[in-house]
Amino acid sequence: MRSGGRLWPVHLVLAVGAAAMVMPFFWQVLTSLKTFTEATRTPPVWIPSFEWANFAKVLDETPFLQQLGNTVVMTTGRTLAQLLFCSLAAYAFARLRFPGRDVIFVALLSVLMVPGQLFLIPQYQIIQGLGWLNTLPGLIAPGMFSAFGTFMMRQFFMTLPAEVEEAARLDGAHPLRIFWSVMLPLARPGLLALGVLTVLWSWNDLMWPLIVNTDPESMPLSAGLSALQGEHMTDYPVLMAGSLMASAPIIVLFIIMQKQLIQGIAFTGSK
Amino acid sequence: MTGKIRALVVAGTLVAGLAGCSSSDGDGSGGKVTLTYAYWDQENQGQAMTKIVQEFTKSHPNIEVKLQFTPNKEYWTKLQTAAAGGTAPDVFWMNGPRIGLYASQGALMPLSDKIAADKVDLGKYPKSLVDLYTLDGKQYGIPKDFDTIGLWYNKALFDAAKVKYPDASWTWDDVRAAAKKLTDPAKGVHGIGAMPWSQELYYNTIFQAGGYVISDDKKKSGYDDPATIEGLKFWKDLLDQKLSPTVQQMTDNDPIEMFKSGKLAMWYDGSYDASQYFKTEGLKAGVAPLPAGPKGKATVIHGLANVVYAKTKHPKEAWEFVKFLGSEQANRIQAESGAVIPAYEGLQESWVKSMPGLDLQAFIDQLPDARPYPVSKNTAAWARLETDAITKAFTDGQDVEATAKQLATAMNAALSQEK
Incomplete structure (x- = not known):
């Protein structure tokens, strides 16, 4: 009981912190069930009048299911590709010796310093040149590789014991074979962390899909939901209902993958 | 080396093996032309835009118009990106604060000659709005709506x-x-x-x-x-x-x-x-x-205008569409939606009536005192x-x-x- 007594101030602080974090989500749920007038009242109304029709309106006003499908395809494509390409590159940077390796690696890292907006026009022109504007490949392609993912996986490979690799090499394994059968399975925690981070980033990505795709049918949810926002007026309850439906899958994923996500963020020191 | 080829070369070095992919412009079949029309307010004006396009297609069966919505915040980023790539929409919404920049950089098609040739009467729109979209003596847009x-x-x-x-x-x-x-x-x-x-x-x-x-x-x-x-x-x-x-x-x-x-x-x-x-x-x-x-x-007074992209592949059809957007018929559809006051003379009445009890006539009565929204290039x-x-x-x-x-x-x- 003594330790429990000493812990209560800590628990109190944590409970307040948790409430502050959960509050926006709770408010989102409440807003999604309000009428337009209730949602814009000052002082705020707490008890909604349970307008379930807001959810139906989202399905009426946007091709929600089609866009959900696009988001899933886009996110899956980008994530699988990043896991493969980033870990391949990362393994080379971490373990293979070749001339200019460190120079190339520093050059790659410098990409992390460049703000994403600068890539917008060149990437757009490349996708345009390929004739992929307004298509799913156009959405996926620029997100298939990332300097950040490569950096993260390289750091991870560096921590793995060199002896395992040496043993495999003595047994006559080819570098690609070592990578695939020995190192990659060992890097599972790193891959999971990168995977979760990529899924989160891709699910929420708004700017690129809006720039490269124009038809509602080819847009992912993030871009599609923005159609519910008007220039001077927005029906907030409907927008919140749509956002809630769009974020539900990712919240479920977070709950399942919590441990890996926290590990990943702790490991890289960023998110 | 054209921009398209350069893009392909760059892409080729990045994505080896995909060089075989070619881009197609998607026209040249059967004389049917597709135009893109970009706008930024779906929530309040999307329905009116769809209806206007439907009416236009009825009288111009050889022109298909694709609506392209982008939310206001990202609209200008997208437009700039697409204009840099030479593929901005054929016709799009423009506002006062941006017209100077777009017109002076040659992104917009001057409409003065076409207005004169087709005898479009700009007197049907509030003068300060017409002036807002005039730069160096050239008219770049046909007023769409206005607000006071x-x-x-x-x-x-x-x-x-x-x-x-x-x-x-x-x-x-x-x-x-x-x-x-x-x-x-x-x-x-x-x-x-x-x-x-x-x-x-x-x-x-x-x-x-x-x-x-x-x-x-x-x-x-x-x-x-x-x-x-x-x-x-x-x-x-x-x-x-x-x-x-x-x-x-x-x-x-x-x-x-x-x-x-x-x-x-x-x-x-x-x-x-x-x-x-x-x-x-x-x-x-x-x-x-x-x-x-x-x-x-x-x-x-401020209002939007419809403008034509300078590099549109279909200048003739784009002008036909902009002319229709400025017509009494298209303005009437806007008026009935209640979202904006249509720019066309005499149609403000239906906007006022669309929201009974608000005395909206006050906005129209002020037109003689209206001063243009201040802008520069x-x-x-x-x-x-x-x-x-x-x-x-x-x-x-x-x-x-x-x-x-x-x-x-x-x-x-x-x-x-x-x-």
Whole structure:
């Protein structure tokens, strides 16, 4: 009981912190069930009048299911590709010796310093040149590789014991074979962390899909939901209902993958 | 090497093995032409846009129009990106603050010759709007809609304080007197909201005081003019006398929501917010023309225009479409939707009637006093400075005159960069 007594101030602080974090989500749920007038009242109304029709309106006003499908395809494509390409590159940077390796690696890292907006026009022109504007490949392609993912996986490979690799090499394994059968399975925690981070980033990505795709049918949810926002007026309850439906899958994923996500963020020191 | 080939080469080095993919322009089949029409308000105007396109296709079966929606915030980024790639939409919405930049960089097709050839009567649209889209003597856009500013008031609060509703005879003094009577600190009600917003608030009072924001030749800022400063002081006095919530309070709580919830008795706002006041249950709102200042009446007029992309592959069809967008028929569809006041003469009536009980006629009656929204070739360069300076000036303890004069110096420097 003594330790429990000493812990209560800590628990109190944590409970307040948790409430502050959960509050926006709770408010989102409440807003999604309000009428337009209730949602814009000052002082705020707490008890909604349970307008379930807001959810139906989202399905009426946007091709929600089609866009959900696009988001899933886009996110899956980008994530699988990043896991493969980033870990391949990362393994080379971490373990293979070749001339200019460190120079190339520093050059790659410098990409992390460049703000994403600068890539917008060149990437757009490349996708345009390929004739992929307004298509799913156009959405996926620029997100298939990332300097950040490569950096993260390289750091991870560096921590793995060199002896395992040496043993495999003595047994006559080819570098690609070592990578695939020995190192990659060992890097599972790193891959999971990168995977979760990529899924989160891709699910929420708004700017690129809006720039490269124009038809509602080819847009992912993030871009599609923005159609519910008007220039001077927005029906907030409907927008919140749509956002809630769009974020539900990712919240479920977070709950399942919590441990890996926290590990990943702790490991890289960023998110 | 053309841009397309260069892009392919770059792509080829990145994505080895995909060089075989070629891009196709997707036309050349059967004489049917596809145009893209970009806009930024789906929530309120999407239905009207769809209907207009349907009507257009009925009379022009060989032209297909694809609607391209992008939310306002990302619209300009997307447009710039696409224009850099040479693939901007054929026809798109344009606003006053951006027209100078797009027209002077050659992104828009001049329409003057086509207007003359097809005898389109620009007299059907408010003159200040037509002028807004004229640059160096060339017409770049056909007005789509317009908005003016009115004095919105909460009838219930006026009744409770036994104050007469505002009408066309009101002056600044009436506003001050009414604000005093309507302010009730115990109930958290303020007489008026003095938010540092340009189009809705201080541009109007600057004009009513006889001041100006930018000189007619677009070379000089008006913020060191005593009349301009008087127009700013009108709001600052209301703030100092606590007849308005502070700027900080209105940043935390959107003044639009405060007006809807009965916390502001009077509020200067545009015709474009009418539909949300109309939709708010329990709000009994009315509108009056803006009260006259020392130099008489004035309201800012702004409106969008439809413009044609300079590099469109189908200039003839794009012009046909823009002409239709400016027609009485297309404007009537806009009017009935209630989202905006159509630019075409004589159609404002159906917009006024679309929201009964709000006395929207006040917005139309002010047309003779309308003053064009101030712009230059690169409006964005000084608009940012303006917002920051006026927000600072309206904050407690700041001197309006000194801040306005500093702004004038900074704005003159920005204007001297324009060619």
